[in-house]
Amino acid sequence: MHIQKVNEISGAQILIESIKAESVELIFGYPGGAVLPIYDVLYDANIRHILTRHEQGAIHAAEGYARISGRPGVVIATSGPGATNLITGLANAMMDSTPLVVFTGQVGTATIGTDAFQEADIIGLTMPVTKHNYQVRDARDIPRIVKEAFHIATTGRPGPVVIDLPRDIVQTKTKKNEEKVLYLPGYQPTYEPNQGQIEKLINAIKRSKKPVILSGGGVLISRAAKELTNFADKYKIPVVTTLLGLGTFPASHDLFLGMGGMHGTFAANSAMFECDLLISIGARFDDRLTCNTNSFAKNAVIVHIDIDPAEIGKIIKTDIPIVGDAKRALNSLLNANFEYECNKDWLDNLMSKKSNYPLWYTEEDNLLRPQRVVETIHKYSDENTIVASDVGQNQMFAAQFYKHDFPHKWVSSGGLGTMGFGLPSAIGAQFADPEATVIAILGDGGFQMTIQELGVIQEYGLPLKIFILNNNALGMVRQWQESFYNKRYSNSLLESQPNFSKVAEAYGIHSMTINNSNNVEAEIQLALAYKGPIVVDCRVTQYEKVLPMVPPGRGINEMEGIANEADNYSNSIK
Amino acid sequence: MKRIITATVLNKSGVLNRVTGVMSRRRFNIESISVGQTENVNISRITFVVVVDMIDDIEQLTKQLNKQIDVLKVNDITDESVIARELALVKLSTNKTTRSEIYSLIEPFRASVIDVSKDSLVVQVTGTNTKVEALIDLLRPFGIKEIARTGVTAFTRSVKIEEKPTAFIS
Numbered sequence: 001m002h003i004q005k006v007n008e009i010s011g012a013q014i015l016i017e018s019i020k021a022e023s024v025e026l027i028f029g030y031p032g033g034a035v036l037p038i039y040d041v042l043y044d045a046n047i048r049h050i051l052t053r054h055e056q057g058a059i060h061a062a063e064g065y066a067r068i069s070g071r072p073g074v075v076i077a078t079s080g081p082g083a084t085n086l087i088t089g090l091a092n093a094m095m096d097s098t099p100l101v102v103f104t105g106q107v108g109t110a111t112i113g114t115d116a117f118q119e120a121d122i123i124g125l126t127m128p129v130t131k132h133n134y135q136v137r138d139a140r141d142i143p144r145i146v147k148e149a150f151h152i153a154t155t156g157r158p159g160p161v162v163i164d165l166p167r168d169i170v171q172t173k174t175k176k177n178e179e180k181v182l183y184l185p186g187y188q189p190t191y192e193p194n195q196g197q198i199e200k201l202i203n204a205i206k207r208s209k210k211p212v213i214l215s216g217g218g219v220l221i222s223r224a225a226k227e228l229t230n231f232a233d234k235y236k237i238p239v240v241t242t243l244l245g246l247g248t249f250p251a252s253h254d255l256f257l258g259m260g261g262m263h264g265t266f267a268a269n270s271a272m273f274e275c276d277l278l279i280s281i282g283a284r285f286d287d288r289l290t291c292n293t294n295s296f297a298k299n300a301v302i303v304h305i306d307i308d309p310a311e312i313g314k315i316i317k318t319d320i321p322i323v324g325d326a327k328r329a330l331n332s333l334l335n336a337n338f339e340y341e342c343n344k345d346w347l348d349n350l351m352s353k354k355s356n357y358p359l360w361y362t363e364e365d366n367l368l369r370p371q372r373v374v375e376t377i378h379k380y381s382d383e384n385t386i387v388a389s390d391v392g393q394n395q396m397f398a399a400q401f402y403k404h405d406f407p408h409k410w411v412s413s414g415g416l417g418t419m420g421f422g423l424p425s426a427i428g429a430q431f432a433d434p435e436a437t438v439i440a441i442l443g444d445g446g447f448q449m450t451i452q453e454l455g456v457i458q459e460y461g462l463p464l465k466i467f468i469l470n471n472n473a474l475g476m477v478r479q480w481q482e483s484f485y486n487k488r489y490s491n492s493l494l495e496s497q498p499n500f501s502k503v504a505e506a507y508g509i510h511s512m513t514i515n516n517s518n519n520v521e522a523e524i525q526l527a528l529a530y531k532g533p534i535v536v537d538c539r540v541t542q543y544e545k546v547l548p549m550v551p552p553g554r555g556i557n558e559m560e561g562i563a564n565e566a567d568n569y570s571n572s573i574k
Numbered sequence: 575m576k577r578i579i580t581a582t583v584l585n586k587s588g589v590l591n592r593v594t595g596v597m598s599r600r601r602f603n604i605e606s607i608s609v610g611q612t613e614n615v616n617i618s619r620i621t622f623v624v625v626v627d628m629i630d631d632i633e634q635l636t637k638q639l640n641k642q643i644d645v646l647k648v649n650d651i652t653d654e655s656v657i658a659r660e661l662a663l664v665k666l667s668t669n670k671t672t673r674s675e676i677y678s679l680i681e682p683f684r685a686s687v688i689d690v691s692k693d694s695l696v697v698q699v700t701g702t703n704t705k706v707e708a709l710i711d712l713l714r715p716f717g718i719k720e721i722a723r724t725g726v727t728a729f730t731r732s733v734k735i736e737e738k739p740t741a742f743i744s
């Protein structure tokens with residue numbers, strides 16, 4: 001006869017208590033056999049769980065939630081297929097340094113390694129795409145492991161942490177272990193920048209005639225947008241941002257040169273090409289930013305401020321490395337209160353580039369341009385508007401033509417470029433900020449990759465504004481084929497599409513179709529003013545290109561399609 | 575160029591996998607690797623010899639390894655005064671005439687014969703990588719049937735003196 005001892009509880013109960021101890025408000029997940037004991041505890045655990053329609057939806061929603069709230073996203077999925085469906089999201093979060101704590105089910109310890117039903121080697125599979133991962137071997141370790149996981153996910157350079165939970169571990173009852181002292185002797189992120197290095201940077205600034213700041217997503221992670229703006233303002237140093245750094249510096253600010261890189265502005269790329277001092281803060285020199293590294297800031301003193309020492313010197317040889325937290329580094333610089341005024345010729349030169357070569361597009365007849373849609377969305381947005389994009393042309397247009405004036409209002413898949421990210425991450429963003437107007441700007445291709453998450457929007461009545469830049473094509477692929485593959489549109493034109501309005505209707509979601517530019521302003525205003533969720537099918541021109549562009553393999557000084565070429569550049573409809 | 579890297583790591587399951595995973599993902603070529611417990615049962619020492627094109631590569635490798643949560647400390651000890659040793663077992667074909675020749679040949683290397691059969695014997699040698707290589711070269715003409723090597727294990731000397739590369743017969 002089995003006698004249950006009084007103060008024994010199940011691993012699942014220990015788990016949920018441990019999660020609650022981290023003040024988790026929200027879990028995104030999807031149940032299955034191996035995690036049934038956990039879901040049973042969740043049933044009356046008084047913690048909110050959002051059932052998505054696919055595990056990929058759950059993890060991208062958790063990413064969107066984390067980016068907007070600044071708190072770790074929490075995910076649960078079952079063993080085997082549930083867990084493997086998370087891999088894309090883990091890789092995405094790893095690349096974009098998004099804090100996640102992800103719980104996966106696992107077969108019972110006795111059957112691990114036997115190719116049991118729904119077994120997958122989650123530790124092995126996720127090792128390269130997580131900051132760290134754990135497989136729990138003893139339920140009494142759960143409190144410590146959960147605490148460590150949240151600590152690792154959210155400190156230093158944030159990232160995803162996986163905790164793999166064998167079924168028997170969560171099921172069997174054991175004595176609760178209150179002991180949860182962190183044991184992480186190999187993990188001590190450096191927050192405080194070295195003062196000597198800061199001094200070197202100050203001296204480099206004083207000597208510089210052509211400085212530029214490159215601001216990346218790390219500035220958002222360390223919540224340092226205000227400090228960045230103050231610093232740039234104080235010394236009149238112009239600012240370029242990365243894709244993920246959009247919003248770290250107000251787009252409408254005079255000193256803002258735009259996003260840099262493959263589809264950056266001419267002014268931003270010229271500044272990075274010509275500068276004599278490049279101060280990179282929380283950016284990691286992704287190849288979409290640097291383009292050919294041989295012509296990237298090649299006459300500049302390179303300063304790299306990053307909390308991850310491994311980023312420094314990885315891509316670009318660095319003259320002044322500063323390991324530490326962006327906010328602390330910026331505060332040291334501000335507190336140093338040194339004398340410096342940026343060279344006027346340099347600023348004038350960049351300002352004239354900025355005004356003479358703006359981002360551009362042409363408008364003919366009443367055809368609806370995707371750029372126009374984005375521009376109009378921006379026109380009717382405010383500081384409470386959050387924009388999430390998918391990947392492809394829609395993402396670049398959202399980066400270029402939406403003027404990102406506020407920090408923490410932009411959600412996009414940077415490093416991994418994950419199609420299907422837009423819709424679920426917008427859902428997560430809305431959960432993080434229920435009062436915000438959350439706009440999803442998606443391509444017709446990417447929308448269909450996670451379209452099932454409309455179910456979540458319907459269920460929770462999330463008032464998302466979903467704009468499909470519907471070009472009946474995998475636009476970005478089509479653009480590359482047009483430019484580099486002789487217009488051989490291999491598998492990039494979507495010949496057969498569902499009626500997106502009807503899809504929305506089927507989910508009980510309001511919809512609208514914009515066919516041309518005749519009333520586009522009024523229609524977009526109407527869509528944005530709609531109280532509930534709405535899908536807006538924008539029938540945009542198919543043969544559109546994202547410009548300007550640094551062709552692959554070329555340097556940032558070799559942009560094509562900058563404004564003054566508008567007339568002779570073949571961007572008109574074929 | 576060859577570099578000797580040592581890493582102290584938490585003695586947990588899967589740590590070796592993490593370390594070699596970082597190396598293969600970032601396209602580092604491991605020439606040899608040896609692992610064992612240290613004086614502290616919770617900590618293991620991994621010694622590996624890697625081949626890189628540039629010294630900058632090593633900096634990137636040590637930084638990436640240091641990022642692993644279970645890795646405590648990583649050092650490139652190549653340019654330091656180090657004690658680096660390796661053990662090799664060499665099985666040779668023998669007959670009556672070669673046997674004694676082998677015995678006298680290995681003597682200055684302080685190698686020993688640890689197993690003998692009718693037509694073969696096994697030589698055990700420990701020492702620096704160069705010493706082991708040199709002995710293997712000398713033994714080759716006798717007909718090597720099998721070789722098993724541990725790979726280099728190393729740490730830095732407490733007293734900083736150069737280990738002379740030629741002094742492998744010590």
Ligand SMILES: Cc1ncc(C[n+]2csc(CCOP(=O)(O)OP(=O)(O)O)c2C)c(N)n1
Pocket residue numbers: 390391392393394395417418419420442443444445446447469471473474475476477
């Ligand atoms: C999961 C995934 N598969 C494939 C790609 C490659 N890819 C990049 S952009 C793109 C086209 C996207 O088409 P669509 O969603 O319609 O957006 P558009 O470019 O037309 O705005 C593709 C296929 C990707 N980034 N992600």
